[in-house]
Amino acid sequence: MQVVGVTTQQEVYIVSRERKFRINEILVIEDNALNNPRGEVVETLSYNRLIPMGLDKSLVDAQVIRSLEQIGYDIESDEINLAKLRLYEEAPHPVRTGCSVRLPEFAEVRDLLVKTTPSEGMLLGEIRGTESMSETITPDLRNRVMIMEQGALREQRGVPFIFDIKTMQQYPHxxxxxxxxxxxxFGLRVMLEELMKLRIPTLVFDPHFEMDFRDRVPGVEGGDDFTDRFIAVQIGQEVGISFSDLSTRDVTExxxxxxSQLSDAMVNVIQMLHRKRDSFASFSDRINNLVQALEEGKQGLERQLNNADLTPTDVQRIHDLKQLLAQYGTLPLSSVKGVHWRLxxxxxxxxxxxDIRAIERGLEQGKLVVIQGSTWVLQVFATYVIGSLYRKRREYKDARMNGEEAKFFPPFIVVTDEAHNFAPKALESPAKAILKEIAQEGRKYGVFLFLATQRPTLLDETITAQLNTKFVFRTVRGTDIATLREETDLTPEEGKRLPYLRSGDTFVSSAVFGRTIFIRIRCAYTQSPHLSNPFDELKQFAEKQDDQLLGVLAGLLPLFDTDLVGAVAQINRACGLSWDVHRLKQELERLTLEGKLSKHATPFAVRYDKR
Incomplete structure (x- = not known):
């Protein structure tokens, strides 16, 4: 392998007769004047006489071809393997043409690929293009991950990718x-497994009810038992909001x-009616009573007092409504009703x-806390719970900075899928304000974000700009690719590859590495409860129902179509169905066509029998 063509301080072309180049592999240029610079293959092709010569727009241009001919390559007959190599560090002057190029040993490039130890960092996968170093990889980095490829598990061949979680102090989110x-x-699940391995307190918002870590993937060894390292809670069942702990500002938010966004009149209603330490019942009753008082009006309440059939309790209630009306009668009825409906x-x-005590307890124990619920409920709850926990962490850190004693609250990570629903661009949403605050200031207090989304273009730009590490999986939409190109150091060649990446392959653009790394995510140790194929599920349900139906029919055969009324009642009771005669006849015809029953036409009736 050697350098050919015109070289620059950033890129060179290399050629080989025997060896085909691999995309993203690392090579060393033996140019002593530049201290043997290292580079990464960013583009490659094989060229021979069977290929037309009209390749002016590729990396094969006239200068490269002339250079190949001068060093002895037969353009008309040889197969020539060419690659564009991008240097990791800009050279002070261009690389010398004709230099030899070789594969490195692991020790020569370890500083480029590994930033921490496996026990201190997150083992997320295998770095593509490092397979040639398999023999020289140090023992502490061998057999660390299992990779799923082409539907089959294989052992690690290259260098493992280890994300140094501690660098988030400098390069957060x-x-x-x-x-x-x-x-x-899938990649997000692997990251959560690693956070549990490191016992880092993590708050996960799960709108899809899939972040369960109890079921192991068959055949995958290694990894910890995560059963005791996470808890899953549902809003309204295990967790909620303690209304009496809310301030007027919290209630307004x-x-x-x-x-939709509160009107100024609605904000005024809340500020007027909410009192410190209000319970939900007291605040709700106050609003409900005010709605009744405003609807009745002063004259209507006076007329009710003239009713001779009123009990003392009714009289007291009307007086309370009159007092409420006198105090808050200037508030517009529509705004009070709007607040009441939202409440x-x-x-x-x-x-x-x-309340959120279960969440606080889980974080204090270093666990991963999964909060489940519908998307809009999660957005509302996230506004409260993230803000509450972030304030606890801030208060602790601020107190320590001032030399005061304070109860310890741990640093933690906030994780959400479908992040564009929580912090959309150019739109207001419940959790957007607190997520933007954490994105901009959370690093100082040890609160970090892991945000996943299918549509980076729809995510708030302020937040996107603060994500110092980005994992970019297959992306097809041109607007999303353009957004990612703006927000990362992806090259034009890497941008062209984005629509064609295999599932599980990802570019990692990280300020820690100072460049983009191409990796394959390791196989997860656990699996989602929604892993089964829906079409397999449909087939299994149909087979189960047929077996149940045939079991009941076995005691009724031979069955004549004149006896279907009695048969359908018995089948409905035994199978928990609500069929009518017409539906039963359709099912009998289907079972006949599938060869599970036989059908015989007689002069008086149709008979169904065993096959």
Missing amino acids: VGIFGGSGSGKS LLGAAG QRLDRAGLFQQ
Whole structure:
């Protein structure tokens, strides 16, 4: 292998007769004047006489061809393997043409590929293009991960990719981007496993109910038992919001999250009616009573007092309504009703039935806490829980800075899938403000973000700009690719590859490495509860129902179509169905066509029997 063509301080062309180049592999240029610079293959092709010569727009140009002919290559008959090599560090002057190029040993490039030890960092996968170093990799980095490729497991061949979590103090926040089926959610699961391995407190918002880590992947060895390292809680069941702990500002933010943006009149209603330490019942009753008082009006309430059939309790209630009307009668009825509707909507979602103590306890124990619920409920709850926990961490750090004693609250990571729903660009959303605050200031307090989305273009730009490490999986949409090109150091060649990446392959653009690294995510140790193929699920259900139906029919055969009324009642009771005679006849015909029953036409009736 040697350098050919015109060289620059950043890129060179290399050629070989025998060896085909691998994309993303690392090579060493033996140019002593430049201290043997290292580079990465960013583009490669094989060229021979069977290929037309019209390749002016590729890396084979006239200068390269002339250079090949001068050093003895027969352009008309030889197969020539060419590659563009991008240097890791800009050289002070161009590389000398004709220099030999060789494969490096691991020790020569370890500083480029490994930034921490496996026990201190997150083992996320295997660096592509490092397979040639398999013999020289040090023992501490061998057999660390299992890779799933072409549907089969294989052992690690190259250098493992280890993400140094401690560098987030300098380069905070991680983005995970990729389209449907790209391996994005799979990669996120691997990252969460590694966070559990390191016992880093993590808060996960799971709108898809898939972040469960109890089921192991068959055939994959290694990894810890994560059963005791995570807890899954549902909003309205195990966790919720303690209404009496809310300030007026908190109530305003929550009710603003329950629908469209609050009007100024609605904000005024909340500020006027909410009192410190209000319970949900007291605040809700106050608003409900004010709605009734405003609807009845002063004259209507006076007329009710003239009713002779009123009990003392009814009289007291009307007096209370009159007092409420006198105090808050200037508030517009429509705004009070709007606040009341939002409050009831949150209550129906179960938000005020529990508190967040289970979440706080899990984080204090260094566990991964998975919060599950529908998307809009998660957005509302995230506004409260992230803000509350972030304030706890800030208060602790601020107190320590001032030399005061404070109760320890741990640093933690906030993780969410479908992040563009939580912090959309150019739109207001419940959790957007607190996520932007953490993106900009969280590093100082030890609070970090892991945000995954299929649509990076729809994610708030302020947040996107603060994601110092980005995992870019297969992305097809041109607008998303353009956004990622702007936000990362992906080269034009890498941008062209994005729509064709295999599931599980990803570019890692990291400020820690100072360049983009191409990796394959390792096989996860656990699997999602939604792993089964829906078409297999449909087939299994149909087979189970047929077996159940044939079991009941076995006691009724031979069955004449004149007896279907009695048969359908018995089948419905035994199988828990609600069929009518017409539906039963359709099923009998289908079973006949599939060869599971036989059908005989007689002069008086049709008879169904065993096959």
